[in-house]
Amino acid sequence: MKRFAFGLLAALLATTAQAEPMATGDLGLVIERARGSVLLVDQSDRAALARIEGLGDLSHASLVYSPDERFAYVFGRDGGLTKVDIVTRQVVNRVVQAGNAIGGAISDDGKLVAVSNYEPGGVRVFDADTLEMVADIPTGGKTIGLVDAPGRRFVFTGWDNGETWIADFSGPEMELTKIKDMGENPYDALITANGRTYITGLFGEDGLTALDLWDETPEPIRVLPGYGRGQQEMPVYKMPHLEGWAHTGEEFVLPAVGHHEVLWVDAATLTETGRTKTYGQPVFAMARPDGRHVWVNFAHPLNDTIQVIDTVSKQVIHEFKPGPAVLHMEFTPRGHEIWISVRDADKVMVYDTHTFEKLREIDAESPSGIFFTARAHRTGL
Incomplete structure (x- = not known):
């Protein structure tokens, strides 16, 4: 009986030793809005x-x-x-x-x-x-x-x-x-x-x-x-998201409602420090984790485009078109890459945030929100 018990214990230990441990820090979920599912993704492998x-x-x-x-x-x-x-x-x-x-x-x-x-x-x-x-x-x-x-x-x-x-x-x-x-x-x-x-x-x-x-x-x-006094307000096709706000350390960068611009606000005094004209009505204005650049996407019908703004000059330094219906962006925790959901292309696209080179496309069905597990350790996300 003892021999059987030891044999069973050895088998269980062997099974446990062979099991591949799973770390969660490199993972994330992508909302697939049309089918009621989420896609589990790996940041390092850039894969679903x-x-x-x-x-x-x-x-x-x-x-x-x-x-x-x-x-x-x-x-x-x-x-x-x-x-x-x-x-x-x-x-x-x-x-x-x-x-x-x-x-x-x-x-x-x-x-x-x-x-x-x-x-x-x-x-x-x-x-x-x-x-x-x-x-x-x-x-x-x-x-x-x-x-x-x-x-x-x-x-x-x-x-x-x-x-x-x-x-x-x-x-x-x-x-x-x-x-x-x-x-x-x-x-x-x-x-x-x-x-x-x-x-x-x-x-x-x-x-x-x-x-x-x-x-x-x-x-x-x-x-x-x-803030829009004296300007003609435009139709609002999609409400901006403040949850995708940008905080660059000394300033907030906020999307204007009904205007083609982002607003810069001193984080300490809450007074205006500048404005940047943008390609369309901003939806998300998101700061790279180091605060140097802000990435902005836009409401329909101009939602195929992303602009990158330098936070020192407050000028647009890069513009590109990932595809139809860019809905959401998510930086990797240290900001070396950004993942972008392009709903109508059924793709999540991964870009280098310094060279702006596209690194990978991942198939996803009508993707929208992208959420990496690093959010678990941040207030308000």
Whole structure:
């Protein structure tokens, strides 16, 4: 009997020794919006590893990662919250928590996942392990700009009422703080990497509004009020995304609504420092991790083009056309490459960020968002 037991143990140890360990730091997920799937990709090999299906409507989807980078929480347009294991490459849990969702966030300790909803509105918060709901926060309308903040907090804003709410889960009971008069129709928001400054863009008026979250009683701070005054506003074909904001160290670079330009704002004083004319209406303005260049893509019908802006001169230094419907960009963590989803070409394209050379094309079905696991360690992503 002992001989059999030792033989079984030896066989198990041999199997374990032969198993290839899987590290997650080099991986990422690409949203395939048309088929309700995500594509698992490897940065170093510039290759797709697997397709994970059954995630519902991903026509406007985003995701966040657990602190250990193993699990992705995917927020679908249909209100679905799906937990994906990128090691086993499968869906491990899924709940449809609302009728129409618009993104989410994970708490700094990785224990809570929050989802921002259009229908029925408000924010719902879930246990990251079980996906059981732990809080339902109705806001009376569409909720946008949901981000995580240090101290087990979530910050979000109402489109209809122009209020920003802070939900604090650091104690035994959730505490809510409401800040009024943020502006007309806030459409998206961002938070700085240190968790101090929350900025929401306004669709109903020219300008943005900031909050200093280090202040015990944060008050709205108007940023670039009336920045389009005197200019003819153009039709807005796609709302800009502030989550793809650029922070170059000393300045924010923000897409203007209804104008062909990006706006430069001093990060300390929140005053304008410049403007750069662009090819079209910017959607994402994203800084390379070292802050030297900002990459910008554009709304339909000019969404086949990318421009690269030098942050010293504030001038466009490179322009190219990856293909039809460039939707999203993601830098590798140190910024030596950028991955670009080109939806209507069914491709993800990889470029060298210094030479602008195309390095690889990866087949993907209607790709949109690209999310590398390094996001697990950054506030607000």
